[in-house]
Amino acid sequence: MSADSAAPAQSSPRRAVLDLSGITKRFGGTLALDRVDLTVTPGSVHALVGENGAGKSTLGKIAAGIYTPDAGGISVSGRSVGRWDTVRAQRQGIVMIAQELSLVRDLTVAQNVFLGIEEHRAGILRRDQRRRFAALDEVAQFGLDPSARLGDLRIADQQKVEILRALARDAKVIVMDEPTSSLTAHETQRLHEVVRRLTAQGRSVVYVSHFLESVLEVSDTVTVMRDGRRIRTGSARDETKRSLVEAMLGRELAVTFPPRPPAPAADVQPLLVATDMASDNGVRSATLAVRPGEIVGLLGLVGSGRTEIARALVGVDRVTAGTVVLDGQGLGRTSPRRSRDAGLVMVPEDRHGQGLVLARSMSENMTLAFLGRFSRWGLVDRRRERRRVGELVEQLQVRPARPELPVQGFSGGNQQKALLAKWLVGEPRLVILDEPTRGVDVGAKFAIYELIVALARRGVGVLIISSEHEEVLGLAHRAHLVCAGRTFDEVDPAHLSPEDLLRRLFAAQDDAAGESADSAAGTHDPGLGVDVSTSHSEELTR
């Protein structure tokens, strides 16, 4: 896409490029949107904020033609649209980056990006996709390999593919629904640069996010939603994080971390000790320990292997070297089942892929892992189940509080809450939380922080992984730094600034790259192939 091609050609710059009026949408008994208006002007960033289930994604999907509204009108560049679906929306220049990744795993990166807009001659594909991809990447600078199979990419990279796909469409309006939920702060900055470049070309962005700092930084206008209604729309300059939170939640909230529980004494016998652990999925050497009542963080860049360490600890991946000791007992060959029975559980980061059974009710999902506690002679005791689920729904503020509904109908944040609840049901002794607050609104985020702290107070060990490094820095007693599948240092989060942390992580990554260049003659090594062609130091100094 070229920079000068899509300058909007209307007379008045104030005329709306996209105008939604009186949009109402109902799902079964839930009123997701109630007469919502939204006006997007050319060359601007319009942010949507609101707590989980407020209706932001639904509104975005209606704009992009994914859902049909029950009532209300849509007009593009002043003209009211008739039938509205994704094909028509794209033709009119409205595209969406959906909150839940929606890509074709078995196609390549480039094939995904250009899906639906392939260049062809008489229906036969042209072969110069690389050139086209390179031109696109010029803008975004994500540096993805266009011929990599999508399913082999890590989640953060998949999210970049989603972004590229939207950019490739030469759209007038891009709806970005939580585009940065898997991105690091660094990548988020890059995305914001892209957004600014787009608006400079006269394009518009609808930006949905729970990261209120990002919202304030990048947007021109902010619309606050609550319970399917628009609360207010105003200039971002007039808002503060505090004012947004208040409008979203209808109450005030101190957006900080709850006080850390007291750290256990150093001589307390650790619950879990991993020594030089390696796995068949990329962990090369992990050494860490978690004591009862202790919150331990794993800090690393995207793809550093934090998730893989967690997977190996609970037995999803096979441990190939080193030892894992739980309660002073070697675990031997583990499986998620054995870990669970021993009180060691993991909340996975990919809630759709590995977390939830989407077609089943929230209640069934919550009790799945610990069904034994709700059953006798192999039969489920529904009363006991209902009572416990009710407590958790209440505690985690699930909206709507109807756990009997299929979990797929819940908003992203509420699904995340269900995922947490699923593992808390069984009162585990050690919890590994992988990105526990992804897609969760500020209010619920705070609730989850409190929950984590409360767990630790009760003597549960917590191992937390988050790409929002501040979360780890704000909650953990200790943290291990991770790079290239290795834990290489231990830090005191209370005395580490995010900037220092990033510097150390990048430095370690460069070392790892150099080291593997020395050890392997080729560009890959068998355990964790590392491409040595570029270094990050330049990146950091920019």
Add this chain to the structure above:
Amino acid sequence: MTITETATPARPSPSSTPSSGARVLAFARDYAALVLLVVIFVTLSIISSSFLSFTNIMNILNQNTPLAIIAVAGTFVIISGAFDLSTAAMYAVASVAVAWMATHTDNAALALLIAPVLGVVMGILNGLAVTKLHVHSFLATLASSLVYKAVAVLVTGGSLITVTTEGFSDLGRGRVGGVFYAVIVLIGIVALGSLLLHSSVFGRHVFAVGGNSDAAHLSGVRVDSTRVTVFALSGLAVGIAAAIGVSRIASGQPQAGAGLELQAIAAVILGGTSIYGGVGAVWRSIVGVFLIALIGNGFDILSVNPQMKDLVTGVIILAAVALAAADRRRR
């Protein structure tokens, strides 16, 4: 944990006010096959005086007992995200084995008992093929059905084994108070199957495996053994069905059961159990079986050209499906 949320504005109450028209539509969608079953039942009662009689209803139930039993277990298989295309072949093996045993031991009970035992063994083999070879059940059971069928043919050399053993036909033909034993067995199996699927831990695991096997695995569900058990159940059901069927016709042959596999799957899906796995119910499969059975019975008791039967059956299946899709925009 203490975040209290006092200032939350009232939310739309969960069951808030869908119109009555919408409610009818939603009902039709969820219970399409049942609705059609009732419609056909009432229609047949009106247009044929022979339809609504105890013996006719009993006949319909009795005739479809083997298929219904297989469909009950098939519900588990499909909910777990798999197919069992080998039910017809397992039926053939079980039939032949029962007949062979009966003629060789002259012990009816022993002979009939071998069917469920063999069924479970074949089902477990299916399950192992699926889980150990990591192959989709469609292909695995298609292959195993070739093998099983061939075994049935080789055992008998292709011919039929007639059974004259005393008491052998009691199971298939006997009744108490006008009700066939077989129908009583079916009712028992439906009750047990429903309990197992909808109220047991195992049933929950079946739903979870079919809905998202990765999530199930991470939750500590023994995914592979759940799968194997489901196939074993299917084999067990086929064995019981075969015992009833062979007992009824007092002969076993390798062609027995031909076509059962697709009929059973069709009945399960027609009832509304999702072919994608993770969603379904035992009663739905029973509705599916008897919806098709009623059409067949109607053709038999009305003087209509039987060549039209398939046409009508096809159209009614599509109607059920269209009804279920009413109001649905996207899948």
Add this chain to the structure above:
Amino acid sequence: MTITETATPARPSPSSTPSSGARVLAFARDYAALVLLVVIFVTLSIISSSFLSFTNIMNILNQNTPLAIIAVAGTFVIISGAFDLSTAAMYAVASVAVAWMATHTDNAALALLIAPVLGVVMGILNGLAVTKLHVHSFLATLASSLVYKAVAVLVTGGSLITVTTEGFSDLGRGRVGGVFYAVIVLIGIVALGSLLLHSSVFGRHVFAVGGNSDAAHLSGVRVDSTRVTVFALSGLAVGIAAAIGVSRIASGQPQAGAGLELQAIAAVILGGTSIYGGVGAVWRSIVGVFLIALIGNGFDILSVNPQMKDLVTGVIILAAVALAAADRRRR
């Protein structure tokens, strides 16, 4: 400008420096059916002196042309994430229609042409049933196949129509330079099918729809019309196959093609196309068809007890599948 993320550790890439043993395994996994095809081919060449001759190879090709043509289109259907269980019924309708037309118009070309036309029409109807009724293709095509089959029966009253029209059998039996016309048609269809699937925009969309229809929809791919087109292609292929088949045996009957539907699906999956959709290739289906065909040919020329054929076929399918699963942990 710097490309930033290249230094992130890549996951163990599947093709990075594996040992030669691992490479053999990986090859076996990806080309399991092909490997077995070659093994069986070589074995038959050694143990039977009649196997490896031009006429025998030509025979095998020729005999399986209809199935292979259907499997080529079936590849599209399965990659798009669907099933077409109505191919046998469409084959029956097309057969009967061709024979009827031939005897009534005495124009061979016209009669043969009606088969692909009817096939496309029936295919489109299947596609519409699947997309408009939002029903899984398994059930939709099962239902439509009942309807189609019934139509074929009603047209002929169940009996056979013998065709004596001049030149009618040229398509099925004629050859040029020893090569059957039908085989040439097949080669053309394989070439066109490969081009369409692997190099065209439509083919790309078929993969996308099968891989993740939501993503395809979000990308602005016309998912429904892609689906309908895929079913239309299946109907077209069945029509061409039926024209060849009927031309060859100079007669049409409603039983024609029985069993084709499962054979075609089995061949496609056996070749290695994923039943989950999104992954596959045309050549794989051809391998699947001829793998099974070689087994049949072997039995016929070796004079082995034909009752063993199914057993051997089943075992070889399982072997292919086990080979493909070698080294694979998770599906």
Add this chain to the structure above:
Amino acid sequence: DGAASDDGGALNIAVLASSSQNGYNQAVYEGVRKAVEASGQDVELKLLDGQFDSNTQLSQMQNVTSGDDYDGVVVVPNDGVSLAAAFPLSSDVPVVTVLNPIGPDIDTMTPQVDGVVSTVAVSPSAAAEKQAEGVLEHCADIDPCKVVELVGNLSATLDVARKDSYDEVLSTAANIEVVSAVEGQYDRDTSLSAISNVLQAHPDIDVILSNADQQTSGAVIALQNAGIDPASLYLTGGGGTEDAVAAVRAGTWKADYINFPVSMGEAAAEQLLAAIAGEEVTEVVDADALGGDVEPYATAETLATTPDFTGEWNG
């Protein structure tokens, strides 16, 4: 519906086809209809489709004989052994069976179970033996005489019995060599493939012994494809379809075992009407005798004596 009473004296007769979608069954039904019309009685016929399934047909037999809806039944058993399970019937409705006997022995034509008043059939083994005897005769001067057996379906009782009879008869002649036995599945295409394949290994066969006309038709195409004149072999089939009769007259086939399904239907209906009327019934109607002057084990010579006969069905 009460039968005789409600319909003002009309008789209700059920025809249980093994499959209503099959040409042979249709021909039998047509014969039944003809005979009923010829009788001048007021008769309602009801055709039921057994879907080639033993259990379905068993249920249908039980259904039509459980009440007083029907006055009589003509059945083409899908499997006469399994169908015996329906007997004794719960009412004394007379049953006439066509094509196969009902009872444990598929070669015993005299009624084996109570309720069957007449059997219109021939013993399959006897018919197969006669076919094989034709081969013996043809092979008398050929040594070795290479025979291919093309049998319907070797997982079906009747076809297994036929093959056994073939083998038994053919084994009596030392010069006869059965080089291959393949399944034809009553289908032209399947037989075409099977014989094409066999010809690769045995291009010099002398005889194709098939139990069904469809299969022989397929074999003819295979021979033609291989450049072999079908008339140079001894080809035989079974069924007496129009195509087969024409082929035997033309000399392409040497023989065919002719069935008379329409006449069999007629005979069955006649016997049934007699039974209903309380008249004397012929327990065993030899189906081979129903062709009148037409010799069932037909060759070009025997057919020459009945130039008008074209076959009673096609399928």
